[in-house]
Amino acid sequence: DIQMTQSPSSLSASVGDRVTITCQASQDISNYLNWYQQKPGKAPKLLIYDASNLETGVPSRFSGSGSGTDFTFTISSLQPEDIATYYCQQYDNLPRFTFGPGTKVDIK
Amino acid sequence: QVQLVQSGAEVKKPGASVKVSCKASGYTFTSYYMHWVRQAPGQGLEWMGIINPSGGSTSYAQKFQGRVTMTRDTSTSTVYMELSSLRSEDTAVYYCASDMVRSNAFDIWGQGTMVTVSS
Numbered sequence: 435d436i437q438m439t440q441s442p443s444s445l446s447a448s449v450g451d452r453v454t455i456t457c458q459a460s461q462d463i464s465n466y467l468n469w470y471q472q473k474p475g476k477a478p479k480l481l482i483y484d485a486s487n488l489e490t491g492v493p494s495r496f497s498g499s500g501s502g503t504d505f506t507f508t509i510s511s512l513q514p515e516d517i518a519t520y521y522c523q524q525y526d527n528l529p530r531f532t533f534g535p536g537t538k539v540d541i542k
Numbered sequence: 543q544v545q546l547v548q549s550g551a552e553v554k555k556p557g558a559s560v561k562v563s564c565k566a567s568g569y570t571f572t573s574y575y576m577h578w579v580r581q582a583p584g585q586g587l588e589w590m591g592i593i594n595p596s597g598g599s600t601s602y603a604q605k606f607q608g609r610v611t612m613t614r615d616t617s618t619s620t621v622y623m624e625l626s627s628l629r630s631e632d633t634a635v636y637y638c639a640s641d642m643v644r645s646n647a648f649d650i651w652g653q654g655t656m657v658t659v660s661s
Contacts, residue, residue, distance in 0.1 A: 468648075478587065484644075521587055529601040533579075
């Protein structure tokens with residue numbers, strides 16, 4: 435099975451800061467990676483699909499990049515409403531799907 | 543509008559089974575696969591399996607093989623997830639989710655169903 439790791443597991447940043455989260459796959463998954471945002475008590479929300487494509491309606495401060503085994507998720511200017519946990523998810527070995535362990539983002 | 547509405551919270555004893563429903567509306571039920579994802583308290587997301595509402599075929603994560611059954615009722619546009627031999631570690635919020643617009647990305651989610659396993 436493909437394993438996913440994320441770093442850091444948590445971070446604190448100031449409003450306006452650039453925030454970067456990395457996700458690593460245990461084997462090459464091409465660009466078969468999505469990113470989700472989950473706020474407390476809510477279902478996850480798709481932000482980025484196929485590693486770098488912004489979902490419709492998602493603010494442009496969110497972006498994703500990478501391919502193969504190493505991926506990056508970036509918030510260009512952190513806003514108070516971005517406080518959430520962020521998960522990567524791979525879909526290389528269909529129909530199996532695997533989520534990363536998550537990164538909790540807080541305001542400093 | 544497109545929505546997935548799940549059944550309410552459940553409390554079960556260890557060893558029992560639970561069946562959670564997810565009713566789809568606003569789109570052609572048989573056109574899109576449905577997934578189940580769970581989240582234990584304070585923990586991450588865990589994919590459990592997938593069902594094709596059209597033919598009923600399923601595929602389950604190895605961890606749940608033998609304990610989970612996913613079914614569907616096309617007459618009511620509802621999918622079901624039944625988990626048996628419950629143990630305390632199965633206490634979690636269970637979500638249904640579908641990849642309607644973005645292939646292999648979960649772009650629509652149910653509201654979640656809390657299942658508590660406690661003696």
